[in-house]
Amino acid sequence: MMGNVLVGQSGGPTAVINSSLAGVYQTAKDQGAGKVYGMLFGIQGLLEDKYVDLDEHFHSELEIELLKRTPSSYLGSCRFKLPDYKADLSIYEKIFVILRKLNIECFFYIGGNDSMDTIKKLSDYGKIIGSKIRFIGVPKTIDNDLAATDHTPGYGSAAKFIAATTKEIIRDSLVYDQKNVTIIEIMGRNVGWLTGAAALAESTECSGPDLIYLPEVDFSTEDFITQVEHLQKSKKALVIAVSEGIHLADGRYICELAEDVKHTDQFGHAYLSGSGKYLSNLISREIGCKSRGIELNTLQRCASHMASLVDITEAYQVGAAAVKAALEGKTGEMVILTRVSKGPYQCATETFDIHKIANIEKKVPYEWIKKDSTGVTEEFMDYARPLIQEELTPIMIGGLPKHINYNSIR
Template identity: 65%
Template sequence: MIGNVIVGQSGGPTAVINSSLVGVYKTAKDRGATKIYGMLHGVKGLLDGQYIDLSEHIKTNLDIDLLKRTPSSFLGSCRYKLPEICDNRKVYEKIFKLLEELEISAFFYIGGNDSMDTIKKLSDFAILINSDIKFIGVPKTIDNDLVATDHTPGYGSAAKYIASSMKEIIRDGLVYDYPTITIVEIMGRNAGWLTAAAALAKGEDCEGVDMLYLPEIPFDVDKFMNKVKNIVNSKRSIVIAISEGIKVADGRYVFELTNHLEFVDAFGHKQLQGSAQFLADKISSEIGIKTRALELSTLQRCASHLASRVDITEAYQVGGAAVKAAFEGETGKVVVLKRISDDPYICITDVQDVHKIANFEKKVPLEWITDDDYVTNDLINYINPLIQAELTPIMVDGLPQHLRLVL
C-alpha cells in the first residue's frame, strides 16, 4: 500500500519533462496515493524544506493538458551532487528525516545521468537503514546518453527542433549569390546524438548539412580546413553542424584552442561554448569567406511548440511506469524504453537496476559515423521514429499557453 509520494525534477530542462511529471502525478492519483508532493528545485530544494502539494496546483484536466505542453521544469531544477554516503552521512539522515515526516512511501526523480546517481545513493542508504521507501528514477535528457534504454524522453523533441532549424538555416544560406558558410554548434558534451539529428534535414526538399562533427571522433582542425576549402569551390552555401564537445587528438576541446573563460559545475562539467566561433573566425581569416557561427544553446532544450507527440507520449508513459514499479515493490530502479519494432515503431517500458545506469554514458556507436564526416542511414533510421507527429499547443492570443507554478 502506497500512502504519500514525492516527485522532483533535476538537471537540464526539456520540452517534455513535465509530461513525465504528469505521468507520475496522474498515475499515483489514480492508484490511490494519499498525497503527491513535488520537490521545488529537486533534492537541493528538499534539503531546504521546499516542497508543495501538487493537487493544489494541478486541479483540472485542462491543467494536465497544459502541463504536458509546458516546457522546462514545472517544479524547478537543480544540479546538486549528493556526497558519497561515507563522506557525509548527515545529508542522508536529513533527507530521510524529511521523508519520514511527510510519510513518504515512494520517491520519484525525473532526470538524466546525474539524477540517476541521486537515486542510486538514496536507494543504497535506504538499504543501510532498513527504510521501506521506494526510489525510482524517471529518465529525462535531451542528450540521449543514458545506457540501458533505447532512448530518453526529451531527445526526440530536441532532435525534431534541431532538424527543423537546420532546414531553415540551409534555406537562409541559399538566398545570396556569393559564398557563405554557417557553422551551427549543437549541445553534446561526450555524445553526439543531438548533432546527429541534423542529418535528418536532408530530403527531397533539402540538400542537408555538408558536414557533421561528433565528439566520439577526434577533431582534426587541418583536415577540417582543407575540406572546407575544397567544398567552397563547388558550393555557394555551406552549412556545418558540430557538437559543442568536439575535441582535438590531445583531449582539448576545440574552444580551448583560443582564450576562454572556464566555468565548472558541481559535477565537474566544464561549460562548453565557443567551438563554432573559433572555427568561423579561422575560416574568415584564412579563406576570406563570410562565415557565421550559430549556437542553438538553450533553444534546443525547450522548444515545446515543435515537440514530438511520440516524445510527449513516451515521457508520460515512463512517469506512469515508475509509479507502477514502486507500487509493485520495486526500488533502486530506473524506467527504460525498449524498442520492439522499427516498422511499425513500437516501444515499451521496462525497469533496470540503477547501478547499471548511473554514471555510465551511452555514445553514438562508431559504426554509425562515416569516414566522410557524416552519419549512416542506421542512425537516421534510429532517430526518425522519435520525431514523429505533433501535439498542437493550446494557443492564447496567438501564443502557446503554459502552466505556471504560482506560489
C-alpha cells in the same frame, strides 16, 4: 492503494520533462495515492525543506494538458551531486527525516545521469537502514546518453527542433550568390546524439548539412579547412553542424582555443560554448569567405512549440511506468524504453537495475558515424527519425502558446 509520494526534477530541463511529471502525478492519484508532494529545486531544495502539495496546484484535466505542453522543469531543478553516505552521513539522515515526516512510501526522480546516481545512493542507503521507501528513476535528457534505455524522453523533441532549424538555416544560406559558410553549434559535451540529429534535415527538397562533427571522434582543424575548401569547389553555400564538445586529439575542446574567458559549473566542468564561433572565424581567416556561427544553446531544450508527440507520449508513459514499478515493490531501478518494433515504430517500458545505469555514458556507436568522421550513417537516421514524429498542437492564447503558470508554485 499507495501511500504518499514524492517527485522531483533534476538536471537540465527538456521540452517534455513536465509530461513525465504529469505521468507520475496522474497515475499515482489513479492508484489511490494519499498526498503527492513535489520537491522544489530537486534534492537540493528538499534538503532545505522546500516542497509543495501538488494536489493544491493541479485541479483539472486542462491543467494536466497544459503541464504536458509546458517546457522546462515545473518544480525547478538543481545540479547537486549527492555525496556517498560514508563521506557525509548527515545529508542522508536529514533526507530520511524529511521523508518520514511526510510519510513517503515512493520517491521518484526525473533526470539524467546524476539524478540516477541519486536514486542509486538513496535506495542503497535505504536498504542499509531497513527503510521500505521505494526509489525509482524516471529518465530524461536531451543528450540521450543514459545507458540501457533505447532513448531518453526529451531527445526526440530536441532532435526535431534541431533538424527543423537546420533545414531553415540551409534555406537562408542559399539567398545570395556568393560563397558563405554557416556553422551550427549544437549541445553535446561528450556524445553527439543531438548533433547527429541535424542530418534528419535531409529530404527531397533539402540536401541536409554538408558536414557533421561529433565528439566521439577527434577533430582536426587542418582537415576541417581542407574539407571546407574541397566542398567549395562545387558548392557556394555550406552549412556545417558541430557538437559543442568537439575536441583535438590531445583532449582540448575546440572552444578552449578561443581566448575568451571560460567558466566552470559546480562540478568543475568547463562551460562549452564558442566552438561554432571559433570555427567560423577560422574559416574567415584561412579561406577568406563570409562565415557565421550560430549557437542553438538552450533553444534545443525549451522549444515546446516544436515538441514531438511521440516524445511527449513516451515521457508521460515512463512517469506512469515508474509509479507502477513502485507499486510492484521495486526500488533502485530506472524505467527504460525498449524498441519492440521498427515498422511500425513501437516502444515498451521496463525497469532496469540503477547500478548498471548510473554514471555510464551512452555514446553514438562508431559504426553509425561515417568513416571520414564528417556525418552519420543511415542506421543513425533510422534510429532517430521515428522519435521526431507527429506534433501536439500548443494551446494558443493571443497568438502564443499557453503554459501552466509557474508563479502558482514559486
